[in-house]
Amino acid sequence: MKAVVYHGPEDIRVEEVPKPTAEPGEMVIKVISASICGTDMRIYHGQHRMYPEGTRRIPGHEVVGTISELGADVQGYTIGQVVFVAPNMGCGHCDQCVKGNNNLCKNYDAIGVTIDGGFAEYLRVPENAIRQGNIIPISEDVDPAVAALLEPFACVLRGQNAVNILPGDVVLVIGAGPIGIMHVKLAKARGAGLVIVSEPLDFRANQAKNAGADVTINPIEQNLQSEIEQLTVGKGADVIITAAPVHSAQESALQLAAIGGRINFFGGLPKDRPTIQFDSNAVHYKELVITGTTACSTADCWQASRLVTQGVVDLSDLVSKRFTIDQALEAFEAAQNRESLKIVIEP
Numbered sequence: 001m002k003a004v005v006y007h008g009p010e011d012i013r014v015e016e017v018p019k020p021t022a023e024p025g026e027m028v029i030k031v032i033s034a035s036i037c038g039t040d041m042r043i044y045h046g047q048h049r050m051y052p053e054g055t056r057r058i059p060g061h062e063v064v065g066t067i068s069e070l071g072a073d074v075q076g077y078t079i080g081q082v083v084f085v086a087p088n089m090g091c092g093h094c095d096q097c098v099k100g101n102n103n104l105c106k107n108y109d110a111i112g113v114t115i116d117g118g119f120a121e122y123l124r125v126p127e128n129a130i131r132q133g134n135i136i137p138i139s140e141d142v143d144p145a146v147a148a149l150l151e152p153f154a155c156v157l158r159g160q161n162a163v164n165i166l167p168g169d170v171v172l173v174i175g176a177g178p179i180g181i182m183h184v185k186l187a188k189a190r191g192a193g194l195v196i197v198s199e200p201l202d203f204r205a206n207q208a209k210n211a212g213a214d215v216t217i218n219p220i221e222q223n224l225q226s227e228i229e230q231l232t233v234g235k236g237a238d239v240i241i242t243a244a245p246v247h248s249a250q251e252s253a254l255q256l257a258a259i260g261g262r263i264n265f266f267g268g269l270p271k272d273r274p275t276i277q278f279d280s281n282a283v284h285y286k287e288l289v290i291t292g293t294t295a296c297s298t299a300d301c302w303q304a305s306r307l308v309t310q311g312v313v314d315l316s317d318l319v320s321k322r323f324t325i326d327q328a329l330e331a332f333e334a335a336q337n338r339e340s341l342k343i344v345i346e347p
Contacts, residue, residue, distance in 0.1 A: 002347065003058045003120035004328040009046025014328050017058075017120070022071035025127030027135070029065035029085065033144040034118035035319075036335040036343045037062055037152055037178075043113075044332055050113050060345070061087035061111050062151045063118030064144040074130060084150050085118070085125055086134040086301035087111040102132065103295040119328065121347045134298050136305050145319045145344045146308065149182075152342075153315060154296035154304035156182040156266075160190070161300075162291040163239045163262035167191030172228065172237035172256060174198045175244030175267065176208040176216075178318055178341045183241050183266075188212040189313050192239075196231060198224055198249075203339055210317070228256050235259075241266050247276050254282040265292045318342045 001019040004012050022028045042048045043059050051057065063085045067077055077083070089109045090102030097105050109128065111117045116124065125135065138147045156179060165171060171192040173183045176199035187195050196215045197208040205216040217227045228237060236258035242249040245267040253263045269276070283290060296304075307313045320340040323331035325347040335343040 001121040002325050004060070004325065004345070006043060006051060006055060006057050006059055008053070010044060012044060012328065012332065014326055019122050020116075020124035022069040022074075022124065023127075024072040025074060025130065026071040027067055027074055027077065027125045027130060028069035029063070029083065029123045029125060030068040031063060031065040031118050031121060031123055031347045032082070033064045033148040034060040034345050034347075035062040035145070035148040036331060036345065039113070041332075041335060048113070058116040058118075058120050059112045060117035060119035061113060062148045063087070063111065063123060064138060064147045065118070065123065068122065071127075077135065082138045082140055082144065084136045084138050084147050084301070084305060085111060085123070085129065086136060086154075086298045087113070087117075087151060088295060088298065089126070089128045089132055089134065092128070092132065100299050101297055103297045119325070119345055121325065132298060133302075136302060138305070139309050142309055143316060143319075145322060145346070146315050147305075148344060149315045149318060149342060150301055150304045150308060151296065152179060153182050153186075153308065153313070154300040155179070155293070156186055157304050157307070158296050158300045159183070159241060159264045159266045159293040160186055162293050163241070163264045163289070165190045165192055165239050168193035169238040170194045170196070170232055170235070170258070171239045171241070172196045172198065173208075173213075174240070174242045174249040174253070175246070176201075176204040176213075177243065177338075179266065180243035181207060181211045181318060181341060182315070183243050184208055184211045184213050185313050185315070187239075189307070194231065196228065196237065201338065207341065224252065225256060232258070236261060238262070240264070243267055245269055247273070251276050251278070254279045254288065257286065257288055259286045260288070261286065262289045263291065265290070268294065319344055322346050
């Protein structure tokens, strides 16, 4: 079969590799759609700790396909069934796994990260994933390219669950990349009264407006704090989500938040510069709640799938371009273009 194989920083190759087979307890998926995300771009640039020097692996963890082979003892699924594969697998018995946070397991595995992933014609799903409920059936009425976005959307869902957006809340999303756009859509679906997006790039600000943002602010040309105060009559934002890995975004959130505001540091900072100037008094006197979330659990993926398949949130306009597996290099180039939202490989 054809697969995109990582050989080193900025060295991915479309190669012929052996087609996987299903051992007892496993299944094989014929990949329909696999989307490229920020993690895949870090892998591509050689910046992911699970891809040390010398690694040869197939990336891709946002995957939808049809079941093509079932190993012995696998029950509850049928050949040809369309499924999404939640990528994260925990050990199953540590404190975090028991609590349902398999994404926080210290001994996790992840499709496309620690084992071969979905940028290939076929994907082997290990027994651990099937046993933990990582296989999520998808209606054939849902575009597989849209269903492949369930993993990043589940991450967005986890972030918003941490700050409990209430009907009528003023929500500020900092950053209007694909994740920021998903935050806008979900905040509107949750009944936010006013969704504001801070984004310096005009084309991304326009994408945010098209996604449902009520107001966009250019933080370079406008004073973000003054604009927020004017829009909220001096109150500030009830919820702030920093959907960009920017130090100033996290620092300014403390000042932009309303009394009793909830903040989610969604975008992680570069590992070589992870610290910010933190106004502890702002947290203390305004009784702010600061949260951080990373990745998504399998439970988050199931919740995300219900929101998408039932039409509560429409992600279809996030799919910018589609490429065949032979066009994988072009797909990764397109994913680096900041005007694109989500790039999908369709083997």
